[in-house]
Amino acid sequence: MHVDMDAFFASIEQRDNPEYRNKPIIVGGQARGVVSTCSYEARRFGVRSAMPIFEAKRKCPQGIFISQRGRVYREVSKQIHEILQSYSPLVEMASVDEAYLDITGLYNLFGPPVEIAQKIQKEIHVKTNGLTCSIGIAPIKFLAKIASDENKPNGIFIITNETMPGFLSELSISKIPGVGKKFLEELKKLGIKKCADVLQLDKIFLEKKFGKAGIMLFERASGIDTREVEPYTVKKSESAETTLSENVYDKKILKKWLLIHAERIGTRLRKDNLKGRTITVKVKFADFKQITRQLTLEKRTNATDTIFENACILLDELPLAKAVRLIGIGVSCFGDDKENKQLSLLTFADKQEEQRENLEIRRNHLDATLDTLRERYGKSAVMRGKLFTKTE
Template sequence: MLSDLPIRKIIHVDMDAFYASVAQMDQPELKGKAIAVGGGGARGVIAAASYEARKFGVKSAMSGRLAIKLCPELIFVKTDFDRYKAISKQVRKIFYEYTDLVEPLSLDEAYLDVTQNKKGHPSASLLAQDIRQRIFEEVGLTASAGISINKFIAKIASDYNKPNGQRTVNPEEVLDFLEQLDIRKFYGVGKVTAEKMYQKGIFTGKDLKSKTLEYLEENFGKAGNFYYDVVRGIHRSEVKPNRIRKSLAAERTFSENLSSEIFMLEKLEHIAEEVAKRLKNSNVAGKTITLKIKYSDFTLQTRSKTLPYFVSDKSVILETAKDLLYQERMDNSVRLLGISLSNLNTEKVKVSQASDKAVSVQLKFAF
């Protein structure tokens, strides 16, 4: 039962069209225009699109070629990850003035547990409003927020009043909110799963809630238990301030397909160098090296090797990647290569969080 669960005050903050908004802030002449970050060139893929571009159907992960057909006036700008990281650091600094329980999901979004916060304020909604206002005044960008009793609902809610808005789902509203929700809006339900649910007559949260646990597990495997719980407002995952990195990678998509392994080796050297640089910056090393290959027909293949020791040196990474490249014959040309390291030497850090007892309060406290 929902009333038996610890009630937390969770805020999910999501920067609005982050990469594109940074470009428009840094280049005022781009404000109000349809822009795409990345995506330039014949094989480019868009990393982000401004809201002006989204009106034409332009979105992330779309090819630049298709985007320009949808929006002939589209302006392409280059990515600048050093700039994004610097701004993300500014935003997180603001978060930490409210709580130490901050779980970044990426450069542009994070969960905050403000059940017990540094401001001593009882209203998570007002705290979210204050955080967004400070981001706008101190950084120059807008953010949206979702506020509710757990991470799952807060993330869904943050998407409701974008851009530059927020949505609070109070404890007593949770079940009705979830029942009325289109199944496609459930965080964790992808396009393929949504189509499968549609075929089985599951269109809304209410439809999902009508199915038994046995039915969901039979049709959706292990995820069935997750769906059964979340539609009932049950999501026990706490905000984890120190998310342990599980892997580190770099990859490159080529402007022309590569059919010669000699050319591939040259590309792998640059990729290995980038991976080694990122390992050094993160002060980590790994044992498992994985080579990622995407062929010209878009089929994907991975080949892995686990070493008996931790490595971070470019030469070892490159030599292992070469061995993996020659491991078996390739029957098609290659459009993308990537190298990742996993099985890292990071240790799980236990962080003291507010106990369930401390947050097991009445449903009607201030949100």
């Protein structure tokens, strides 16, 4: 089963603000950036997720543009997760607004699949004060996801073992997860539009031409998806980025945003008890061209200042021949640093190593204090001086 919340962010905004109901709500910012999600009223004007805000304004000038309230959305997502877990022990949150459930063997507890879906829809609607979801049910994972999109909003769609071959035969390859724009263009050159067309080709031919993507395509078209519902997925990275209100050349301004992002990322990593070794900086220019640069540390970290310091090193290495419209940081390569701590004891005689160790310890103590204060008194209770303007 795939449960997909309907226009999640926009629906929460309409729920919490009665004056927004039945109006075109677009979540993603006032001026720049991209649309995170939008209400169904806005979709009638052609507005879609990931669309640039300026294009959304052109298509829907009467739209109400709202900035995200991430904390609220995460709280509602957690509430939905708890509801789903009361039906199945195997729940995989694919994102903040969608989840997979393994409903094998639940017939005696909750009835047949349709009844389970109806009960879930009703409980989510009641406990979240009016939010709706669409549910897809199928024998395999990727088809369950596709099915949840068939009867939106607030719909249920079921693909059984008996109906799966017919459904697959007419399924457009553009709906298969993993088939992006470039891949789709190459497939269309071969005359491939539906899954039935894929099966006219040899699997070996697809593998030679497209590699692993070709194998994946052939398997999906054949109704093969061996992935199981994974209740817990190890986080692979943590990131934050911002589309700036206006294009920027000044690295001082960009570094201020790097510090804001490092603060966000560091807080999340410490909360999840994670440390990363790879720091990545992402820059998108005014012409929408994007570049990333990364470096790998000797030891993993979740210290805000260490993340910020290394992000600045990467930014300083970038020639800014064009103005920047988006700046972001990512931290990845998580793991346990016990082996590194043991190694540092063996090399502690080295003065520079000792200084680095002591600096990281001081930074960890500072971060722990800031985290405690913010947890108790709110995020704005204490701020780093570098984030203030001269007038402030």
